[in-house]
Amino acid sequence: MSQQLAERVQQRNAQRLQSAQLRQRQAGRQKTQAWSSRLTQLAEKLPAPAWLTALSYRDGVLSLTGTLTQFSAFSILDEGFASVADFLSGQAEKIQRDSEGLWLFEYQLREDVGYETP
Numbered sequence: 001m002s003q004q005l006a007e008r009v010q011q012r013n014a015q016r017l018q019s020a021q022l023r024q025r026q027a028g029r030q031k032t033q034a035w036s037s038r039l040t041q042l043a044e045k046l047p048a049p050a051w052l053t054a055l056s057y058r059d060g061v062l063s064l065t066g067t068l069t070q071f072s073a074f075s076i077l078d079e080g081f082a083s084v085a086d087f088l089s090g091q092a093e094k095i096q097r098d099s100e101g102l103w104l105f106e107y108q109l110r111e112d113v114g115y116e117t118p
Contacts, residue, residue: 038086045080047073060111062087068103071095077107086112 042064046052049069056063064081068074074095082089090109098104 034086038084041084042081045077045084047076047080049073050077060113062109062111063093064105064107064109066105066107068105071103074103074105077105081107081109084109088112 042052046066050066050073052064052066054063054065068077074092078090078092081087087109088111090107093106093108095103095105
């Protein structure tokens with residue numbers, strides 16, 4: 001009888017572990033989908049004469065580095081990035097012209113504090 005009880009306890013523990021693992025996988029998928037949506041929005045907001053060369057995320061700040069072929073495209077980029085969901089309006093950290101006449105920029109978007117990643 002005590003062996004049956006031990007087996008039931010073991011089965012319940014195994015089921016709880018499986019349920020917890022399933023919830024973790026689902027939460028991971030939701031986070032991936034949320035970031036996929038954000039990155040798709042960013043890509044759609046980039047004007048034609050611009051491209052990203054790097055991006056990183058740390059402590060609620062998405063840092064973007066990129067290149068513009070025309071300085072006038074920066075205002076389009078700035079307006080587009082301001083409308084990306086789940087982020088507050090961003091700011092240019094650095095804009096400079098390189099030796100080939102291209103404009104290099106560093107931009108930061110701060111995550112909206114009211115938004116909670118799933």
